[in-house]
Each structure stands twice: as C-alpha cells, then as structure tokens.
Amino acid sequence: SANVSFGNNTTNLGISPYFGYSINRYIDVAASVGINYVSQRSPFNDDKIRQTVLGPGAFVRVFPVRFLFVQGQYERSFISQKYIPDPSSNQPTQKETLGANSVFVGGGFASGRSADNKTFFYISVLWDINKDPNSPYTDNLNRAVPLIRTGFNIALFQD
Numbered sequence: 062s063a064n065v066s067f068g069n070n071t072t073n074l075g076i077s078p079y080f081g082y083s084i085n086r087y088i089d090v091a092a093s094v095g096i097n098y099v100s101q102r103s104p105f106n107d108d109k110i111r112q113t114v115l116g117p118g119a120f121v122r123v124f125p126v127r128f129l130f131v132q133g134q135y136e137r138s139f140i141s142q143k144y145i146p147d148p149s150s151n152q153p154t155q156k157e158t159l160g161a162n163s164v165f166v167g168g169g170f171a172s173g174r175s176a177d178n179k180t181f182f183y184i185s186v187l188w189d190i191n192k193d194p195n196s197p198y199t200d201n202l203n204r205a206v207p208l209i210r211t212g213f214n215i216a217l218f219q220d
Contacts (some may be wrong), residue, residue: 062095062212077210079120086176089122095136097197106149106167109186111212114197120165127174132185133163161195165208179216184209 066073068108075098081091095116102109118136125131140159146152169185188205189198 062210068192070104072098072100078115079214083179085147088122089130090119091122091133091147092119093117093136103147107149109145110198111143111145113141116163118163124171126176128171129168129186130171131168131185132165132187134163134187136163136165137161138163138195140195140197159195161197162191162194163189163193163196163198163199164191165189167208169210171214174214179214181214182211183214184211 062073062077064077070117075096077093077095077097079091079093081089083089092109093116095114095118097114097116099112099114100109101111109213116136117137118134120132120134122130122132138159138161140161142157142159144157146154165187167185167187169183172182174183187198187208187210189208190198190205192203192205194203196203198206198208
C-alpha cells in the first residue's frame with residue numbers, strides 16, 4: 062500500500078509493503094512494515110509539526126468468499142514527533158518519541174482474486190480497537206478512526 066496526500070499546509074507520505082503466504086484458498090498471513098511521514102504547518106503562524114511513524118506488524122486475512130475478506134492485524138508503532146515553533150516566538154523545538162500497540166479488525170474487497178490468480182487489487186477498512194492513547198489511528202478523544210487501505214497483492218511465488 063502507498064499513501065500520498067497534500068492539503069492546505071499538510072503533507073502525508075507513506076508506504077506499507079507486506080510479505081505473506083496463502084495457507085490455503087481461504088487464509089492468507091503476512092508480515093508488514095509501514096512508514097508514514099506527516100508534516101503540518103499552522104495556518105495562523107509559522108508553527109510546524111513533523112511526525113514519522115514506523116509500524117512493523119502482522120496480519121491474517123480470511124476469505125469466506127473469493128472476493129471478500131475479514132482481517133485481523135497487530136502493529137507496533139514507533140513514533141517520532143517534532144514541534145518547531147514559529148521562529149519569532151523564541152520558543153525551543155520540542156522532540157518526543159512514543160510507542161503504541163494497535164490491534165486492527167475489519168474487512169475488505171479483493172478484485173480479481175481466484176484460485177488461479179493471486180494477484181489482485183484490494184480495498185479494506187480497519188479500526189484500531191486497542192485504544193492505546195498514543196495510537197496514530199485514533200482522534201483527539203481516543204476514538205478509533207477508520208483506516209482505509211488500498212493496494213495490490215502481487216503473487217511472486219504462486220504454485
């Protein structure tokens with residue numbers, strides 16, 4: 062998976078490759094690692110926040126039917142944040158390193174997946190149900206926000 066987002070005073074870039082194995086026609090397992098970079102600038106002054114999240118993990122997908130799946134995933138996030146205040150404020154730069162454990166549940170759609178073809182496009186919606194206060198997947202009230210992922214599953218060594 063990859064993400065690229067540009068908005069008013071915001072940049073978000075990331076990639077999340079995974080390497081997995083189809084146990085049988087119903088179950089896929091994989092190890093993943095993701096890296097995400099977010100940069101935001103205040104619209105009111107020249108304050109900036111930069112955040113980098115490195116998130117290794119593992120997941121299992123169960124396909125009750127060929128094109129639909131449910132997914133469970135664990136991810137450990139290593140978060141590095143930097144607050145850079147407006148230079149005119151004479152405030153020091155602040156750095157913080159955090160960690161968070163996330164447990165995702167959800168499901169998705171796989172287009173083109175079959176017994177003969179394990180290369181397909183997918184889209185999934187997942188929620189972090191662990192409620193870790195440092196999770197990058199919750200809002201400021203610690204509520205899970207949907208994590209929408211799309212990507213391509215490319216079968217490298219299929220039978």
